[in-house]
Amino acid sequence: MAKTTTRLSDKEIKAAKPKEKEYMLSDGDGLRVRVKPNGSKLWLLNYTHPIKRKRTNFGLGKYPELSLANARKVALDAKALIAQGIDPQENKKQQQQELQATHQHTLFNVSQDWFAIKQDDITANHATDIWRSLELHIFPNLANTPVKVITAPMVIKLLKPIEARGSLETVKRLAQRLNEIMDFATNCGLVTANPLTGIKAAFKKPKKENMATLQPSELPELINAIANASIKRITRCLIEWQLHTMTRPSEAAGARWEEIDLEAKVWTIPPARMKKRREHRIPLTEQAIALLEIMKPISGHREFVFPSDRDPLKSCNNQTVNMALKRMGFEGRLVSHGLRSLASTTLNEQAFEADLVEAALAHVDSNQVRSTYNRTDYLERRIPMMDWWSGHIEKSAQGSLSVTSALALQAAI
Structure with a gap:
């Protein structure tokens, strides 16, 4: 006859006192509460790894921040992944990496990394001009935007008002600098391809004027x-x-x-x-x-x-x-x-x-x-x-x- 586990109650978890050694309270189906000697209580899901076929523990969170009801829900979601052959711990790690990348690899941060290399190949005055143009025209709108969600229509919409003012040379330079930044992002593996390639075709070309000089x-x-x-x-x-x-x-x-x-x-x-x-x-x-x-x-x-x-x-x-x-x-x-x-x-x-x-x-x-x-x-x-x-x-x-x-x-x- 299969062993049955009595489900935990919130009152029982609250009443659990720390002991000299840590111990477990079981809620059934692999969901447990680890009670540590310092009094902290941690939710664990004990499961069989879908690939390695070994028993392992997955930390779900801390009680009471993660309530009993929510712990059961998180455990069910994890089991659904396991049923699909996905390890919940690896899935969580991947999600955290993607979230971190979203906040870390913003246009501003990537531009800083690109500029650190770019400025070694140009004069100080040119470097100042490049960064100032980005601060003035690009960063106010796109600084915190992850590079992976930047699109050509997004940038074209941003540059169109500058074109309307007749600053065609400024548009040309900004498009060129943004393309360099996105090429850098592509080469660093932050995006799969540069989405801004060819955006200059969306704008009027500035008329080339000869440098004013004397005979x-x-x-x-x-x-x-x-x-x-x-x-x-x-x-x-x-x-x-x-x-x-x-x-x-x-x-x-x-x-x-x-x-x-x-x-x-x-x-x-x-x-x-x-x-x-x-x-x-x-x-x-x-x-x-x-x-x-x-x-x-x-x-x-x-x-x-x-x-x-x-x-x-x-x-x-x-x-x-x-x-x-x-x-x-x-x-x-x-x-x-x-x-x-x-x-x-x-x-x-x-x-x-x-x-x-x-x-x-x-x-x-x-x-x-x-x-x-x-x-x-x-x-x-x-x-x-x-x-x-x-x-x-x-x-x-x-x-x-x-x-x-x-x-x-x-x-x-």
Whole structure:
């Protein structure tokens, strides 16, 4: 005759007192209460593993937090899984992992992991721009959204108002950055595939506009404007420095004294500050060195050659030259980045070797194989070209307004 187990009552469980050793109270069908010496009471389901066919215990919860009625219900659910060949403990573990992944792998958290790697391959200013765009346009709506539930329609709906404002370039960049993040999530096994591939087709394409720059014949006008402009000495020197060195706005504005070797007449910009993450060496002409001599009394005791007016411990903003050019009347005609185009056009018209011009601009060869093997920066061969360029700038100045020599610059300020 089969042994019958008397079902437990709530009163009986409450009345159970701790003993020197733990003991069990049985409710039947494998459901038990383990009473521990410290007085705690734990629900257990003793069952046969559906695969291993061994007896094992499954902890259901603590009494009285898990009541008798609810413990019986949880035990029934577990037995239903066992009947289907599913181990309830493994099922619970999987559910907890999925729940954890849902809260842990949000777009914000995944973006942080992606950005930690991304920022090593770009300049600090570009990194700041990327993260700021996500904070401004994406995170307010999707920060806490698990990446596995993000869909193309969800993102398109978010970006459509930005497109409606006419900010097509912003939409393009956000779509590109979100695609990179979701590719990262895919490669990390957080999603099975990137759902945002091809979302750019849902938006208008921004019209490609050429960088505003001057023609070589207009260089005298620019030099004359710089000499007569009502701008600060640091700004004046920064414009000239960028023009003579042919560097990008952020590279010029962020110049540090420690990067400059006056004895060797070379300015070495470290990879961390370069767009292509390669060290860039620039031969310094006499005119460029004259600009440094003017800056020495102002910033020689500080980190940056061109310190910020508001905070001398920081460098000038990379938009300083742009703002100055606007005030000088060049809005729509010239932007700071266009100074590089002006130099490039002039040097190419003068038949300087294309490789030397490209090296001076710190451009990486589009031919990946050639770029991999051709690591030379043609430093020595670039010296005559840079000397010619600085001399050309100086000759473009008119009379006493020559601002590319130290004495004339000081007189004009």
